Amino acid sequence: MHKNNFDILILSSHSNPRSNAPINHAAYCQRHGYRYLFDATPYPINSAYDQKLFSIKNNLRAAEWLLWVDDDVFFTQHARNLDFLIDQCVGFDILICNSPVNKKGQMTLINSGAMLIRNCDTSFTLIDNSLNTDIEQVRKWWLPEYGLFTSGDQDRLFYQFQNNPIAKDRVKITDFHTFNARPYHVRSHFDEFFALHFCGDIDKLKEVEHFSTKYNVDRFLLGHQRDSEPFKSSSFFYKLKRKKSLRGRLKELLRGTRPK
Template identity: 25%
Template sequence: MAKPLLHGKPSRDRPCYSFCVAVIGVVILFWTVWTLTDSLPTFSAILSVQDTKEKDCLNLNQAAKHEPSDKTFYDDPDLRYTVDQRIDGWDEKRRDWLKHHPAFLAGANNRLLVLTGSQPSTCKNPGGDHLLLRFFKNKADYCRIHGYPIFYNNLLLHPKMNSYWAKIPVVKAAMLAHPEVEWILWIDSDAIFTDMEFTIPFERYEDHNLVIHGWPDMIYEKKSWVAVNAGIFLIRNCQWSMDFMDTWAQMGPISPDYDKWAKILTETLKDKAFPNSDDQSALVYLLLKEKRKWGDRIYVENTYDLHGYWLPIVDKFEEFVEEYEGIERKEARLRRRHAEVVTDAYAAERNRQLDSSRRRRRRPFITHFTGCQPCNGEHNPDYKGDSCWVGMERALNFADNQVLRSFGFGHPDLRNGSYVRPLPYDYPRRQ
């Protein structure tokens, strides 16, 4: 009669057998624990999800299901989201909230929320609403590719803060609504992401709280109201930013000194084009007159197109296409079909190739149609004919081609956004 394997196996094989039994036991134990706790995601599981940006929404949903019972700043009945109410101790409040929501700690330093918006009413321009839809689609595409949440606002959160001042109440409310994000990117409705692969160099702004596109010599020497562009900016979610926005807002329609500020700005910035107080002129004024208080924390960026003025850009899109396709013709791996979620790896290789190129003709990150008003159909009188609308069509299709490529299609003609065709295998092939 055969003996049980435990006793009948030669002694030199018993360690292997014991190891197998132990492994089986661990598997059974793990399966039992997993079965009992399947509905309770662990902290380590949440963190592992956080490390993968394409699963960020899953992580946020898990965290939301486990809102702690401890009180946070949200339980303060005196808290106000409105722009005319000051927020104190925001850094401490935010830090305490994150302590109660540890799932959001991983990657917090570079977490970004994108904000944009338009007016509450229907566009006067017959094609204006369609244009705004396409402009928003462009922003949604960029955010999806990079894993950023986006909020589109089409309401005045303060009745007096309209037009270009409307962004400040939105930014403040968004900071309070999203204590988990470190940075907020405001981008005007008439701006387009035209490099869908570009990633913001957050490490460059470690010691700064506000990033604007501009030129220091035009600020401090020429004192020009167009020295910066206030339609697109990065702002850190912190007490400094809360204080800065309070100061900035007090130069706008919410202030009893609004007319006074209009006179001061006009006298200070000699090239100011219109008499009323506007957000951009106010920003230049604060840099000029309160540099010690604010300027050291404001980064004036011009090494890439955080704001790319549209007029000199829109006629060069074919040149950008040729530059990038030239790289891809030489690198077969860049022509490989791939899923949209792994776009970052291909972007990194393209950037490496561009860095080694002498020409280094990079696509503009953002193309901003300042002076063109897609909603009401008006435009700066210096712009000829339909140049605004032709430029918008070309920019939207140029950006859209970068998105459609992962879906196997492309616009062969940048002037025609309604026509697409399938892309052949190994596109673009060697000539």
């Protein structure tokens, strides 16, 4: 219903990129005609968590809708566009997921690894205020029922959502399965959920490689997306495929066999 009617920017960033998710993001955007930006701007950050808020603040006005995804979030249902998320955001300006209980038994009431944000004054003000909120002020206000305190952007966002009057009835918290599931939720096939978040203090590349091997999918978690026309016709992705092909031929030569 909404396809091609909205100007959508999918945005990601990190001060120290840790995964190959941007290739996954770019492939998804190319398929659906969305704009994609991995923002490598060296913002004047006080902590790595500031990068996200600076990036959103500086790019929110560039599109009607902005979908933020951390650099360790992978789209897995590539044929599905963002209509279903925009439908859920009717009457709201920000759509964000709650957090599942992780393997350590920890949870948070929101997880800022993926957020759909409408370009409007309310959203801009909440992001800007979060960026300028003293984390120690948030720490003193924090209650145990809010879950794990991460000393980061999502704590400041939650503080604004709870205390800023303009956030009333403008922020919707949805279930994490919607677009912020974890790899350990997958039971049978890699694309059970719309997106997977490889969050936490882990070796991102190693975790994605382990997951891709377990579910017999490529390391960018593209699946059949690799066979889609946008992927095949893109010079950028062609170079990726060619590079892999040349590596394969080199391995065959080193084994003493001739490539077919």
